[in-house]
Amino acid sequence: xxxxxxxxxxxxxxxxxxxxxxxxxxxxxxxxxxxxxxxxxxxxxxxxxxxxxxxxxxxxxxxxxxxxxxxxxxxxxxxxxxxxxxxxxxxxxxxxxxxxxxxxxxxxxxxxxxxxxxxxxxxxxxxxxxxxxxxxxxxxxxxxxxxxxx
Numbered sequence: 571x572x573x574x575x576x577x578x579x580x581x582x583x584x585x586x587x588x589x590x591x592x593x594x595x596x597x598x599x600x601x602x603x604x605x606x607x608x609x610x611x612x613x614x615x616x617x618x619x620x621x622x623x624x625x626x627x628x629x630x631x632x633x634x635x636x637x638x639x640x641x642x643x644x645x646x647x648x649x650x651x652x653x654x655x656x657x658x659x660x661x662x663x664x665x666x667x668x669x670x671x672x673x674x675x676x677x678x679x680x681x682x683x684x685x686x687x688x689x690x691x692x693x694x695x696x697x698x699x700x701x702x703x704x705x706x707x708x709x710x711x712x713x714x715x716x717x718x719x720x
Contacts, residue, residue, distance in 0.1 A: 578682030578683055578707055578713075578714070579639045579640065579641060579682065580639070580641050580644070580679060580680060580681050580682055580683065581637065581638075581639055581680040582637065582638045582640065582644050582647040582677075582678075582679050583635055583636070583637050583676070583677070583678040583679070584635065584636045584637075584651040584657070584675070584676070584677055585634065585635045585636075585674075585675070585676040585677075585678075586632055586633070586634045586647055586650060586651075586655065586663070586673075586674075586675060586676075587631065587632070587633045587634075587673070587674040587675075588631065588632045588666055588667065588670040588672070588673055589629050589630075589631045589670060589671060589672040589673075589674065589678060590629035590630065590631070590654065590670060590671035590672055591629075591631055591666070591669050591670040591671070592630070592669070593630070593669065594611075594630075595609035595610070595611065595630055595631070595632040596609070596709075598632045598666055600663055600665075601662050601665075601666065602634070602659050602663070603659075604634045604655070604659075605634075606632050606633055606634050607631070607633040607634055607635040608628065608631075608632075608633045609630075609631065609632050610627040610629075610631045611627060611630055612627055612628065612629050612630050613626060613627065613700075614627045615624070615627075629638075629671075631709065634655065636650065636651045636654075636655065638650075638655070641682075641683055643691050644677070644679045644687065644689050644710075645690075648677060648689060648691075648695075652698065652718050654693055655682070656698060656702075657698070657699075660698065660701070660702070663702050664701060664702055666700045667703050667704065668703075671706070672705060673702055673703055673704045673705070674704060674705045674706070674707055675699060675706050675707070676705050676707045676709075677689065677706075677707070677708045677709070678708075678709045678710075678711075679709070679710045679711065680713055681710055681711060681712050681713060682713055682714050683714055687710045687712065688710075689708065691706075
């Protein structure tokens with residue numbers, strides 16, 4: 571009994587990130603009423619990799635993530651993020667983004683199956699991203715088994 575019969579589910583991540591600001595990251599948590607994925611304070615140490623390489627955070631940062639496991643269109647997750655996270659807090663996010671050197675919307679998909687991956691922003695979403703002065707970072711990792719294509 572192999573694992574070939576187990577369907578692979580796409581993983582979608584949408585992240586709002588604030589980078590390089592001069593106040594406590596917990597202030598963002600309180601202002602937005604969201605539990606962050608991660609926070610860091612400038613000067614704090616952290617470790618990466620299995621060799622546990624020591625590094626120091628260069629900037630304060632704050633991340634919030636919506637993660638879904640679904641083979642539905644990734645745009646559904648992005649739309650959900652705009653509707654449930656960004657739009658209800660737009661004024662607060664604008665205020666925070668004015669005090670941060672970088673505001674970024676990150677979209678990541680680990681794609682196993684379904685229609686060809688891709689995403690386009692609606693006009694209203696582009697307007698909101700401009701209002702909060704957000705950069706956009708999109709990564710799509712196509713990890714499907716190419717024997718399915720034959």
